[in-house]
Amino acid sequence: MDNVVKSPPKHTSSIIDKPLDRPTREEAEEAVRTLIRWAGDDPDREGLLDTPKRVTKAFKEFYAGYKDDPRDVLNKVFAEVEGYDDIVLVRDIPFYSHCEHHMVPFFGMVHIGYYPAKGVVGLSKLARLVEVYARRLQTQETMTAQIALALQDCLDPRGVAVMIEAEHMCMSMRGVQKAGALTLTTQFMGAFKDDPAEQVRFLTLLRQGKA
Incomplete structure (x- = not known):
């Protein structure tokens, strides 16, 4: 796949819009x-x-993600895919992040699906994108939306679906202390948002082969 298109940056940002006065x-x-x-x-x-x-x-x-820009991760789109335009799905991408409220870990799996329009990115780039946002102070809801928006901005696909399943130590080791409780968040864009059947397909593919 030698046909590489550089995606124009839109409004995907590196979160920090102004320089910070960092301590020594x-x-x-x-x-x-x-x-x-x-x-x-x-x-x-x-x-x-x-x-x-x-x-x-x-x-x-x-917190290495603060120095990384998602546009740099997704800057190469491979347009030569022999006409493939069906769903691309990468599931069970592990991540570790830190809650911005208590600065304690939350961790779990990210699942990403998209319908390519202009081309596809290397599969490892999706895992790298997750790392960019996970290695920051985060909320799960924000991280879910950020991953979806970055894909939408940089790839301009026909649809994007992101699901995160995570356990939060701020709930497991402090507060109510309910270990094992999972939080699930989703973000759908384009075809996945417009058509509930596409959401069902995404969720069905995620569960295939799982007990």
């Missing part, structure tokens, strides 16, 4: 020390001496 690494490490004291422990004891450095390093990995 030293300031971030001192903030971690403050939180350790707030939790009731001594940041100067042996086991915690390097914790601020480890936490700031982990934050760079957890």
Whole structure:
């Protein structure tokens, strides 16, 4: 598939529309020390001496999505697909994110389907798109909409369907403490939004082969 079309960017953004005055690494490490004291422990004891450095390093990995632009992930569309115009579905894409309300993890699976119009993207790009948005402070509802909108903007498909199933640690390990409860969110655009039968097809394909 050598026919590559660059998709023009529309209004898909990298979420941060204005520059942030980011603290230094030293300031971030001192903030971690403050939180350790707030939790009731001594940041100067042996086991915690390097914790601020480890936490700031982990934050760079957890929230790497802020430096990524979804348009860069979806910038190559392969138009030469031998006339294929049926649904493309990738299910069970695992993700780990952090709730923006309590900064504790939520995790689960993302399922993505779309009807190509101008072409398709590499399947790994869909998983990469999920990572862009998962590695930010998030809500599940926002993340679902962001993934769908990015696909709609960059691929201009005939329809987009996104479903996320996730367990939230802010519900499992704190608050009501109901471990195992799953939250399900969906976002339908184009053909999937206009035709309930397409939604049924998407959901049916997701469940095929599952107990």
